Amino acid sequence: MAVVSMAVEEGSPAKRFWIRSQKEAVFAAYTPFFVCLAAGGLELETFQNFISQDVYFLKAFAKAYEIAEECADDDDAKAPIRELSQAILEDLKMHDSVVQEWGLDPTKEIISNPATTRYTDFLMETASGKVDGGKGPVKIVTPFEKTKIAAYTVGAMTPCMRLDAYLGKELQMYIKEDENGHPYKRWIENCSCKCSEDAAAQIEELLDKLSVSLTGEELEVIGKLYYQAMELQIEFFSAQLVGQPAVVPLTKFHDSKHQLVVFSDFDLTCTVVDSSAILAEIAILIASKGDHSGTDRLITQKSSSEMRNSWNILSRQYTEEYEQCIESLLSSEEVKAFDYVHLQENLHLLSDFEKRANSWVVDSGLLKGMNLDDVRKAGEHLILQDGCAKFFQKLVKLKEFLNVNLHVLSYCWCADLIRSVFSSVGCLNDLSIHSNEFAYEGSISTGEIVRKMESPLDKVETFKSIINKLGNNERYLSVYIGDSVGDLLCLLEADIGIVVGSSTSLRRVGKHFGVSFVPLFSGLVNKQRQLDRQESFAWKGLSGVLYTVSSWSEIQAFILGA
Template sequence: MAVLATAATAGEGSAARRFWISSMEEAIFASYSPFVVCLASGKLDMETFRNYIAQDVHFLKAFAQAFEMAEECADDDDAKAAIGELRKAALHKLKIHYSVAQEWGIDMTKEIIPNPATLKYTEFLLAIASGKIEGGKGPGRIDTPFEKTKIAAYTVGAMTPCMRLDAFLGKELQLHLQYEGSGYPYKKWIETYSSASFEASAAQMEELLDKLCVSLTGEELEIIEKLYHQAMKLEIEFFNAQPIVQPVVVPFKKLHDASNNLVIFSDFDLTCTVLDSSAILAEIAILTASKAVQSGTDNLSAQRSPSDVRDSWSAFSKQYTEEFEKCIESLLPSKQAETFDYESLCKNYEQLSYFEKQANSRVIESGLLKGINLEDIRRTGERLVLQDGCKEFFHKAINMKGKLNAGFHILSYCWCADLIRSVFGSGSPNDLSIHSNEFNYEGSVSTGEIVRAMESPLDKVKTFRSILADVGREKEHMSVYIGDSVGDMLCLLEADVGIVMGSSLSLRRVGEQHGVSFVPLYPGLIKKQREVLREDSRVWKGLSGVLYTASSWTEIHGFVLGA
């Protein structure tokens, strides 16, 4: 994804900048909409594009009308002048729009009926411009002269995200013009939205919004922020409402039907979480030692001071890191493979699997996990910080389960599956299947032993294959695996789509030495869209030697599930 540097059009403390930054998720969802992906690929059906242009006329008409109404409400001469200039620009753009529409064979003399998504936004905007705003004291019409002056701010707040989003998408699409060159059918259109003049118009709108916000109270700013986000959501609905008649690679969930299953896999540590679970369990063990000392409990933890336990964990961590780096070096072939070599990679992974099991044995033999209470684990899991968008992704996916033939699985080296279960808190135990190690308990207290069910990359890929084999006995399947580390490599490669979170150096080094390519997700799916020739084309296939990199769970959400 392109860096959203255009958000920084205003200075520190800018309301427009703050609203845009908090709307990044919607902006990414727009990029991953079927309409924009097809447009970026240069393969969008012409009739779909004509329909989009025709519908956009209603947006421009509503903008011009809303500007006129906002200008009447503004009490500041500078604000009135700025709104007037923007209104003239909207009317000028509407004239250009008519001529462009005619070039594309659209008869603008005939009435073009707005689709429901278009109507939803234009009615929303004009209601605000007429003073029908839901605010701090509830819905109602603003009638007093003093309050009417705020209508200009509310109206501009509901228009600004459309301008900024169009400028953002224009720049995003401009990046892909290079693939089609002069033959790109929508080149002129995209160049308009990616131009310096359009960026200047978006910046002018944001500067006006900032000016109109200066005198507003905190409650009134909250109203504008709410309107801004509502407008963004309506814009996403508009893009998703464009009729797509061609096969499209997004969202991925739509590529499967009643004849096959969608199976989504994810690692846990540092893919879902911000911190590694071993460090979290170590902190619980240190806390357990502190409680034992204070209560005088006679068990292994009580025989060690909290500082001794912390030192022991620190020593384990240092040893693991040093030996892990040596192990990774041993996995690297002396010469980089010219082509993807999966057989060699699997063979080398036997060393990494042996290393991981030895490391676990040292922790178990130390007894440092003894005495941890299950309730402490659950409380910690409930408060555990996840990567932004991770929990939302799984909750939406699980809520869609009734509409999808889908399965959801977490595959993890985590020592304690109860920690993972408490993090997601999904309703039914069958909603999200956890495949991990388990603590051994006496009552609700850990014995220090681990039921060693998944300790290595080979354990992970064995479970991965077993799940898909079970699914495959009844139906075909399509799989996505999301991971972040070298331990996820085999599963990532065997999945139809392997998505890498983060920037693990060891994962890249080992992968590249064995001929694996790492491709940013968005450009990768644009390339795949160009490969789609017919409805039954299967462009995503496992063991291709290509892994896709994502900067956030929002990207993954947009690709797999859609907005």
């Protein structure tokens, strides 16, 4: 998804609120309504119903601006409020002509749909001073306190205008791609024009100005209102009734009678930090305790500084030889068309290297002496990528309604670490973990690794084995989520391969062997166009196309919806 530039200063309230909300904004873009609109095949009736709701938003905004201006005690604040209010009144005047252009009778009474009503009621309650600050209703008593209503009201309006500018900008590229002329081109151009961006920037600047005199607690109230307004806006787009088939969300498009099999890598796909770094820190911590007590030195045989130095040497050696291995993969002539066989043959180089690297670690004895409880505690506190836990939690909740199977495939040396992570987010019992294991004597690691998954070839063999066990009579759709070269074969074998992160080596190796990397949203718009044209299409593995995302929010929006 496109990233919208901000007109407000770094660190300003409006910018902070938008940055925190932008990953949520993708849920509006990945709705059936918006994908069908971007594809150019949205049914006219659906579009008419959508624009008919504008009048309720515009009237609510006009009234909210009127109240905000009354509450503001600063002429510098009143002037931009008045300017924004005047623009809304002009939009109301233009509304009848827009409605007529799309075949609607402007004199006919339009019924507000429930999602529209929920937002407009929320805005009017905020403007009237009925604000919940999270610790109960905010009390507005004195004339001075009344000035806060202006800030709260603008805070509840700003995300609506910023989201509209964001989505309008996203739509622009698709009207340019449509060779037959996008049916909603004029409306999209009006929505995504410079004045739309300017209006969003203007209200953000106003919000910052009104926030200057507020306390930290009062800013938190505005933040809460901002996020609530964003949720209501996403709900509004999700509530648009689309009668035609749509490719999103995947769980609705995919036949629920057939199994959905979701695979995910772990390190740096789910986690912020590689698990090997976490395990190294545990080993160093154990050595540090031995430095002071002497009791654990018989186990570690090394001081904490020696342990850290040894880990650093291993890490440098791994990085250097990994990069050399990648360059070796790229030394052959680049292919012009996707060549899976050639890729798989060449990945033996990487597979052999990964196995050697694990042998270095085992031979070093650095994994010896770790306590299983320490490993589990580390897993409980391991930070996941933003949105990752939420995706798995929601998928698990939907398992009773969906025929879904979840698997984690990982090179991690210690599956207990992975188990602890997913146990801490309440998902362990609903997924299968395929990884290496520590060897233990009692609850203390011996330093050996029970090697089950060390390489790209091990991963893809496990992937195929799981799919094969479904049986020939079981229809399924497979999704693989990964971030590195080690995931490449699985990403390609899956019906839908989704790449998170920005691994340069993954893209270089993939492109060298003919793999195409397509932003997921763009791919969905193209699939929707095929569906609208009633062309037969299917998500199918080994197509040579992988889909890229900027966050787990995109993955959730695509597969599960808001």
